[in-house]
Amino acid sequence: MADRCLRLRLVPDVACDPVHELTVRPLIHARGLTKRFGTFTAVDAIDFDVAPGEAFGFLGPNGAGKTTAMRMVGCVSPPSEGELTVLGLDPRTHGPQIRAQIGVVPQQDSLDTELTVRENLLIYGRYFDLSRREAGRRADHLLAFVQLSERAGDHVEPLSGGMKRRLTIARSLINEPSLLLLDEPTTGLDPQARHLLWDRLYRLKQRGVTLVLTTHYMDEAEQLCDRLVVMDKAHIVAEGSPRQLIDRHSSREVTELRFAPDVKDQLGSRLDGIGERIEDLPDRLLVYAQDGDAVVQAVHERGVRPESVLVRRSTLEDVFLRLTGRSLVD
């Protein structure tokens, strides 16, 4: 935990510990960053910094403003207000220079279905002004990295969703970026495909590539992110490592009590005083406490008989529920 604190101390912040004060320039620096579309404010005065080598996440439900924030960082949506630098440059004036050094994995696939797998990488390399030979060399290397070498000559259309995502990641790496932006990289993929993708992203992180991703999956955020911000309704509502967020905003354990539809409404105050806090969801109650088994025992002692009981560790889902009163994925 100590070294994480050290690594995340950034120039514009006041250092938490003078001994560990570092002068690492953030790769992304945002203050009061705002985006409006007409009268609608998609991102409302958010502050964040991303340090080199970090894996940083925007966690939040659909419509929270994650993608808009990413698009501003990716220099394809000019900020309405506020300060933003990416790689030390201003996206308003240096868009092409910034984009030359970053990789982008968009939420929606944008592979060229008229071309083959390998041609998709070649033509993309050309956009970064690589020679044909160099683009070809990198394409072959990247296809091996994302385990698509055997499909090099195939057209894109018959590939599975997971393969297309992997190809998109390979494409985003053709310019050997130091910063990779991933907008919901695994949405819509099956578990196996997600794990393969996470593994590749983890390897990139090991090589020192800075990852910035949006997700509405808490497990993805926990797997990949060193640090994340929770976004809700255009604002950042919390910031920290997954562990810190859970420690700060939730209890150690959660006891999920499921009831038949009518039974829950008739409980009244019978569970009052159990645990630190009770969250009332449509189909179940979540009881937050340090010791989940003790909660189960207390519930039984009061003669309440839930249909099923589950004791688990707190997750980011609980943090999100606590902060916004809503679930992440509706």
Added chain:
Amino acid sequence: MASPAVRVLEHRLLEYRRTFRGSIFNSFLSPALFLAAMGVGVGTYVDSTGSAALGGVPYLAFLAPGLLAASAMQTAAGESTFPILAAIVWVRQFPAMLATPISIRDIVLGQIGYFAVRLVLVATIFVAVVIALGAASSPLIVLAIPAAVLTGLAFATPISAFSATIRDGAEFNLLFRFVITPLFLFSGTFFPIEQLPEPLRLVAWITPLYQGVALTRGLALGTLTAPDAAVHVTYLAVLAVAGAFVFERALSRRLVP
């Protein structure tokens, strides 16, 4: 370093390679069929009654340059409707390009370059067919090629701008039915617009295809006066350039809001 716009053109040409053979074959077949049916078939009939209204040239020689300009319009319309909307919405080549150093202006310029390549191919093949059929009244027919390319560009950029503003392509049917087809029929392609009643003649004169047909035909037949040439070229060039700016603006609004 080559201009980024050249990369956009390179991408489009790489895609075009897939449909190249069919497209070239079609470029030969379409004028050959039209010239045979209309030029030789109808032409024999027209020429037998005297061709004074055509300026004294055989109908085939009158028709060929007009049809060339109209073909340029149709090629331009084909390339600037569904392929442009696809690049924005369905295949999303444009958003993919914008994640790289490529800018909206590079996309517009590269796309114009691709239109020009397609139009030069279509016009050159067309003229080759005309010459092969013995329908060229003079070697001046080669001058019709750049005229046809300009005509095509005057359609390609405004239609691209239109494509950049619509949602799903249903509007294209209206465009083809109520704009492209009437222009094809009534802009002097098949008969001189002087044959039309007075008010319609003026309408026909104002259409971009008439300007393109008049320029192309005037060059091919050697009948074009300098003032007329200046009017036609200015009209078409202004349309092409203005269309490019509107296209750029429409793409900006849509892709980098």
